[in-house]
Every structure is written in C-alpha cells, then in structure tokens.
Amino acid sequence: MTRPTSRDVATAAGVSQATVSLVLGDKWRGRVSERTATLVREAATELGYRPNLAARNLRLGSTRTALLVVPALTNEFFARVYTGAARVAADHGFGVVLYPSPDGTGPARDPFASARAALDGVIASSMAADALAAIGGDDLPLVMLDSDPTSTGAAAHVNLAMADGVRQICAHLRGHGHRDILHLASAIDSWTFEVRAETLAALLDPTTRLRTVRAELTVEAARTAMETALAAPHDRPTAIVCDDDILAAGACKAARRLGLRIPEDLSVTGFDDLALATAVEPELTTVHLPAEQVGEQGMTALLSVLEGTPWTAPDIPVDLIVRDSSGPAPTP
Known part of the structure; x- marks a missing residue:
C-alpha cells in the first residue's frame, strides 16, 4: 500500500496542496476558513496521512544538510562511507558535510556557530564519537555507525556484521x-x-x-x-x-x-x-x-528519522576474501 501524499489529502478535501500545507503546518488562521481547515484535518486523519518532515523543513527554510563525522579523511574506508551517504543524500535533495576529527580520535573544535541552525542531523562513526561532544547539536537527530546497538543517545544504529x-x-x-x-x-x-x-x-x-x-x-x-x-x-x-x-x-x-x-x-x-x-x-x-553501503544506510536511516519513521535493519553482511597471505600452518 502506497503512503498517502499531501496531494491525496488535497483531493479528498477538495482544496489545493498549498491549503493542505497551510493547515497541517498550523499557518492557516486568517488565510483559510475554519470549515476548510476542519475538512483538511479530517481528510488527513481518514487517509492516515503523515507529513514528510524532511520536505516540510525544506519549505520552512531548513538547510537539508547532514554532518558526517569520521576519525580521518586519510582512511579509504571513511572516504567510501562518505560516497555512499552523499549518493543517497543527493537523491533526496540533501547535502553532506564531511567533518574529520582533527586528531584522528579525540576532542574536536565546534565548526559551527550553531549546529542546530546549520544542520538537520548527524551521522557519526563510533571511532569519532569523542568529536561529537564539541558539536553544539545535542538535540539534533543522530545516527551512529559501527557502534554499540544497546547504547543510548542515537536515534538509529547502522552496523556491519x-x-x-x-x-x-x-x-x-x-x-x-x-x-x-x-x-x-x-x-x-x-x-x-x-x-x-x-x-x-x-x-x-x-x-x-x-x-x-x-x-x-x-x-x-x-x-x-x-x-x-x-x-x-x-x-x-x-x-x-x-x-x-x-x-x-x-x-x-x-x-x-x-x-x-x-x-x-x-x-x-x-x-x-x-x-x-x-x-x-x-x-x-x-x-x-x-563501506559505501554503510554510508547509504546511514543516510537512509537519518532520512527516516527526520520523517518520523523508526528505522531498524539487520547488520550489513561481510565476506572473507581469501588471497595469498594465508595458508596451511607450518609443520613444527
């Protein structure tokens, strides 16, 4: 079953999509009638419509920007994570800012005057977790990569097996x-x-x-x-x-x-x-x-959180690649 859209609500209520946005965004007073607002709310309830928070934030002036926090730019693994995250972000009109902890791991300087004003959410590797303390965005949605799934503080976790x-x-x-x-x-x-x-x-x-x-x-x-x-x-x-x-x-x-x-x-x-x-x-x-799949799932998880949808997924499978550096144990 497809998820109802604002267009479906508008059709059911016999109004425009702009009117639906005004009513569900609680900006209708003085612009549409009480009766019209009631019709829109009733149509939304009957259809089970849930607004796309990421799209609504765009209309309200959100930056549609995610921060990816990694321990280092020199590590190829994290470069691939960024590639995967940026690919999914671009498909949804988001950008990804890559932020490496200056010392690899450990405390980092806050790069933002206000993380809440500059960002919509944070994706972070557990190896760079200490850098998060310096970023003034405690109330931002956080997705943790390669981290303890039982830990608190993150809205979602993305792990490898x-x-x-x-x-x-x-x-x-x-x-x-x-x-x-x-x-x-x-x-x-x-x-x-x-x-x-x-x-x-x-x-x-x-x-x-x-x-x-x-x-x-x-x-x-x-x-x-x-x-x-x-x-x-x-x-x-x-x-x-x-x-x-x-x-x-x-x-x-x-x-x-x-x-x-x-x-x-x-x-x-x-x-x-x-x-x-x-x-x-x-x-x-x-x-x-x-690694790219880790980035893809990390960004997908953040988008789900922004839309108000709980996100869970099994650990991403890994495979042993056998090459020439391993073989039979030497005879004593």
Missing part, C-alpha cells in the same frame, strides 16, 4: 591447522575493535593459544610491534589476525625484515579490504567491509 567476519577468519585459519595465533589489535578504544577481540577469544578452542599485541593504526607502529613480538624464533605464532589492513601491512613488513615467508612461515589476515590489500605482496586475505 563484525562478529561474523571474525568467525569467518577463525574458520579459515582453523581449517588450515593454525593453533598458535597472535591478535594484532588496534590501540583505539572503540566498540568495533572490542567486538573483534571478544569474538576472537570466544571462538578459539582451548587447544589454540591466543596472544594479543596492540599498536596504533599506522604501518610503522604495526611493523615495530610485530618485529618485537616475532623476535624469538622458538615462540612465534603461526598466524597473525589483524584488526585492519593497515596493521596487516605492517605485520607483513616485519615478517619480511625477519626473513619469514608469508604464508609458508606465517599467515596474516586483515580487515576492511582496502586498496592496500591487493597492493601488498603477497595479496592480503581480509574481511571485505562494504
């Missing part, structure tokens, strides 16, 4: 006989990385040894951390599970500097499936995250 991505990695490595795994974890305190760590620990059976090393999200930080972790020949893992592809690239560099072959001596897996995953040699086994 992160735990399933980890499950696919574990099944892949277990199938290749790996029983000594090192988790190269992001040093950023964020829900998305907590899910990866908790799921990895829960899925590995008691016969598998799991160690964790943390590093900042840079190739060099990961390389340095892995050179230390892999230094002792008698105590090396057979596989490294990395929280993202950048960390995986650093792990691969460390392995090469130590004379280790990938995947013959050491398997390495990533997360994201950035362009970097096929730029390294050997190409990286990694979990593909459909």
Whole structure:
C-alpha cells in the first residue's frame, strides 16, 4: 500500500496542496476558513496521512544538510562511507558535510556557530564519537555507525556484521591447522575493535593459544610491534589476525625484515579490504567491509528519522576474501 501524499489529502478535501500545507503546518488562521481547515484535518486523519518532515523543513527554510563525522579523511574506508551517504543524500535533495576529527580520535573544535541552525542531523562513526561532544547539536537527530546497538543517545544504529567476519577468519585459519595465533589489535578504544577481540577469544578452542599485541593504526607502529613480538624464533605464532589492513601491512613488513615467508612461515589476515590489500605482496586475505553501503544506510536511516519513521535493519553482511597471505600452518 502506497503512503498517502499531501496531494491525496488535497483531493479528498477538495482544496489545493498549498491549503493542505497551510493547515497541517498550523499557518492557516486568517488565510483559510475554519470549515476548510476542519475538512483538511479530517481528510488527513481518514487517509492516515503523515507529513514528510524532511520536505516540510525544506519549505520552512531548513538547510537539508547532514554532518558526517569520521576519525580521518586519510582512511579509504571513511572516504567510501562518505560516497555512499552523499549518493543517497543527493537523491533526496540533501547535502553532506564531511567533518574529520582533527586528531584522528579525540576532542574536536565546534565548526559551527550553531549546529542546530546549520544542520538537520548527524551521522557519526563510533571511532569519532569523542568529536561529537564539541558539536553544539545535542538535540539534533543522530545516527551512529559501527557502534554499540544497546547504547543510548542515537536515534538509529547502522552496523556491519563484525562478529561474523571474525568467525569467518577463525574458520579459515582453523581449517588450515593454525593453533598458535597472535591478535594484532588496534590501540583505539572503540566498540568495533572490542567486538573483534571478544569474538576472537570466544571462538578459539582451548587447544589454540591466543596472544594479543596492540599498536596504533599506522604501518610503522604495526611493523615495530610485530618485529618485537616475532623476535624469538622458538615462540612465534603461526598466524597473525589483524584488526585492519593497515596493521596487516605492517605485520607483513616485519615478517619480511625477519626473513619469514608469508604464508609458508606465517599467515596474516586483515580487515576492511582496502586498496592496500591487493597492493601488498603477497595479496592480503581480509574481511571485505562494504563501506559505501554503510554510508547509504546511514543516510537512509537519518532520512527516516527526520520523517518520523523508526528505522531498524539487520547488520550489513561481510565476506572473507581469501588471497595469498594465508595458508596451511607450518609443520613444527
């Protein structure tokens, strides 16, 4: 069943769409009669008409602008999120302002004199959540990406099936006989990385040894951390599970500097499936995250909230892309 429009209400009441807008926008007094206003309200009730708040805001002078808050512009994943959000926004006459937290993660300066006057809503990555505190728009609709679905304060959540991505990695490595795994974890305190760590620990059976090393999200930080972790020949893992592809690239560099072959001596897996995953040699086994779809759903969720429609959706599926950086565990 199609949703009734203001034109349907106008037809049912025998008035113009402009009159419907005046009455339902409570601007009819002195411009149309009481009887006409009553007819419009009754027609709207009978049809089950609900005004499109986003469209009404346009007529009332709203900016039709959404703010997308991300931790960094240099990360390809968030560039793709923006592309997806901007595509859906353009289809609905909206614009998207991209706002990176200046320090990657952490506090940020408020870029607006009044966020409420400049914006219709906010879409934010959980990795940049600290930046939200500086934006004076506490009463703006907020859609959180890649965040704890049980948390309060957001009108909607859009998540990837992160735990399933980890499950696919574990099944892949277990199938290749790996029983000594090192988790190269992001040093950023964020829900998305907590899910990866908790799921990895829960899925590995008691016969598998799991160690964790943390590093900042840079190739060099990961390389340095892995050179230390892999230094002792008698105590090396057979596989490294990395929280993202950048960390995986650093792990691969460390392995090469130590004379280790990938995947013959050491398997390495990533997360994201950035362009970097096929730029390294050997190409990286990694979990593909459909970033553009995240942006599309984020903007769709915000539009639904602006229209007064509750928005829920299942987690976006992810897929393990098996390439040459992973293989059978080396024979002891």
